[in-house]
Amino acid sequence: MPDLLLELGLEELPASFVRSGLESLGTAAKELLAAHRLDCVSIETLGTPRRLTIVAHALPDAQPDREEVVAGPPWNVAFKDGAWTKAAEGFAKKNGVSMDALFERTNEDPKKPSTVAAKVFEQGRATAEVLAELLPELCRRASFPKSMRWGAGDFAFGRPVQWLVALLDDVVVPFEFAGIASGRTTRGHRFLAPASFEVPSAAAYEDALEGRHVIVRIERRRALMEQAISLAAGALGGTLVPDEFLLSECSMLVEKPFVVPGSFEPRFLELPEAVIVSVMRDHQRYFAVKGPDGKLLPRYLNVVGTANDPERIAKGNDRVLRARLADARFFVNEDRKQKLVDRRPKLDAVTFQHKLGSIGAKVERIERIARHLATVQQLDASLVGRAAQLAKCDLESLIVFEFPELQGQMGRFYAEKDGEDPAVCLAIEEHWRPAGASDAVPTQALGALLAVADRLDTLVGCFAIGQAPKGNADPFGLRRAALGVIRIALEGPIDVPIAEAVDTAIAALAHLDFDAAAVRREVLAFVSARLDAQFRGEYGADLVDAVLGAWNHGSLRDFRARLEALAGFRSAAEYEPLAVAFKRAFNIAAQATGDVDASLLEAGAEKDLADAFAKARADIDAHTAKGEYAAALARVATDLKAPIDRFFDDVFVMVDDERVRGNRLALLGQIAGTVSRIVHFHKLQPAEKS
């Protein structure tokens, strides 16, 4: 059971190329080996910036033999007038069988004619032989975010191919790819063990490389790196500022991780910490270190590929960082020559979207929408105007131009320096949140109001100018915007009455020419679709559907309250029978018109139901109106379940007497109406009893 080792030696690959290259090679190896009847126990991928490696464990020595029935031309073409035709002879020759091995085979599809066929035996070939043919195809199937050509320009790959190692245990699998012949010669670390050397066997590969300063197993390299930086952070008397991007990136930039600590002048600590961290991360890939007091230390950790002379390396890096920090400080000092609010007029000249106008115009709309939302929810609106006007001003600062990811944080910093109200300062930062699925929502109402207003303005504006997402294309991030509004309402400090909010956003765009009713409909449907996508996994599509129908685009928290009430109710014994009964009531009641005439009610099940409903109705409606959906559902279950079941058992609705029939329909219609204001029972799909 030999192992296959394939190593592609390359010029330095970017981290994302290593990942996508290995993923595609792993998938392709699995497919190709299976397609060639070479089943292996497992496939591993290993890699560094200079090599992509696939190991397939425990391959068979040869393909298994196989015999299969091969179908040829139609029988009436192969056999005519009691004799084989040329077509039959050709088929036999092609498959290497004698004429007397041919037989007629009926087609699986009875509409199609039978064919001539033959049992063809194929002897399994030696694995090494198959691999020699298969490996070039495997290499071709490596895919990268971008590919390039080099030299004569005949081949395209993620980076130029320098060498190829292909071993089946200890035997070279000979093939050629990108003008390079495979062999057993690989290379060690570019600087620490530059000589090429021969890999004795697939099993010896990993250790042989490790002896030459290459840690080829990605997880191991990353673990070693994390260990080294934690240790180094401890040695500096601090702890690492966690940064998943850097951990994953830096472990892919070196073949063996060494950590070199460096430092910068403490005077730069007067810069906001976020600026220092961004300068270090974005430009130089340095890790930041915090002291015991939680504050940034004037130190950093640098993951490097060679560290024979750490002091020299640190000195060089210190110099680069110093220049970068000096630049950042220059930007911050320049920015601070002007108050944040004084940048507001500049936003009028910055285009948000050419039909939707400037960022300044957007700010005005945000203020208007946020004010309205604050008013209808009886929130303090006194700071809304100031916060809205300042929210986007840092986009015009030098530092945010240089480090766009600091938007909001720098606005807050400058606002604090300008002596703005602390709530306003916080809102400037928080109104960008959530920036993505993993980002937190605003913690305070003011930032949440702006965040919701900003997103709704974008959402409604884009629908109004015909820029709704199509298929996978969502250039304005509208799905994320809608999801942001939902998350803010459900996880954050304020609720959002969604139809009301959309109407306000539409009103703020009154100067544009668009079909307001259609946009309202589309945006609300879009929000519903996001709610559905968000909750169907947890609650089931039919539950979400039942709630969406009754909810009618009220507040987002109301949506969730209904969903939770219904989900809680689902486990009650009455759930399924009630769902079935109300589904029936609802369907029948679709024909209902008019009021119930008590004099027409028949004693027994019909009268009992009408009485029970009359008694419970006001309470159920009151619970519903107050948003006490669990209580409303509980009343429905206790008061209406038994009567309605009896009604359906004992009473025939569709009697010939038109007045009696109409009256029964009207009764069911009223009950269905009351219950439908909680949830749409008729949309539920009670599980089949198994």
Place this chain on the structure above:
Amino acid sequence: MHFQDLILTLERFWAEHGCVIGQPYNSEVGAGTFNPHTFLRAIGPEPWNVAYVEPSRRPTDGRYGENPNRLQQFHQYQVILKPSPLNIQELYLDSLRALGTDPTKHDVRFIEDDWESPTLGAWGLGWQVWLDGLEISQFTYFQQCGGIDCKPISGELTYGLERIAMYLQDVDDVYDLSYAEGIRYGDLFQRNEWEWSTYNFERADVELHKRLFDEYEAQVYRLLGLSTEKQKGNVLEWLEADPKKRLVLPAYDCVVKCSHYFNVLDARGAISVTERQRYIQRVRHIARGAAVAWYEQREALGFPLLKKVAEAAE
């Protein structure tokens, strides 16, 4: 090592490795790539190895001689190896060793950095080279030039001479560099930086530069025999059908001038965002015209450098 010794060492190194030692272009360029030694010679099948210094102008980077790291004119050392040899990275590292930089004593890394020049219709994949965290070179495999697919591929090495010199001389301020014995970089260029910064940001005549752009652009069409009718899209319509009658080099000179005037107008703040795109498209179109004209002319001449290689092989 004085600044000029750095240049001399690189000249010697690359001459010994088979490069023609070229000269800077005698018109304002933003980078060594604009020099016809690179932009035109990277096009077509002819082999070509060249190395040269290129004083490069970036008007928007001017800081009036007050910033220790930023200059509106700096010096690139440009190397083109076409086709790119498989040992091009090793050659580059050898050139660092020739400068006295032992890569085993430093942290040298190749960090992804793709390059694109929208005005030249050129792009490539490659790296920036870090020496102890400092970006000292750009390393690019040209994929397209003037909108034409490159084949063979040129490997382009661009050394940032000031940065490397600051590193080698251990100085924090570019103006403190020793240029030659007894001469500081600042002696030669600090006033230069102030004057050109003032010119680019404050004094350059906007109307003149707009007019010069238009005139030189028109000149490209005339010299190439290129129709002005179909400037939009990628269509090149030739009025002059004979590639040998087109004046490719003077036309390309005008392309370079247009690019420079555009840069000055940009630094001067005289171009709006939408105008900016339009200017870039205009330069791109004439750059493409010159590139295609160059290719067709070399083809009409029988790709002379290709013939030389064939002769040498016989």
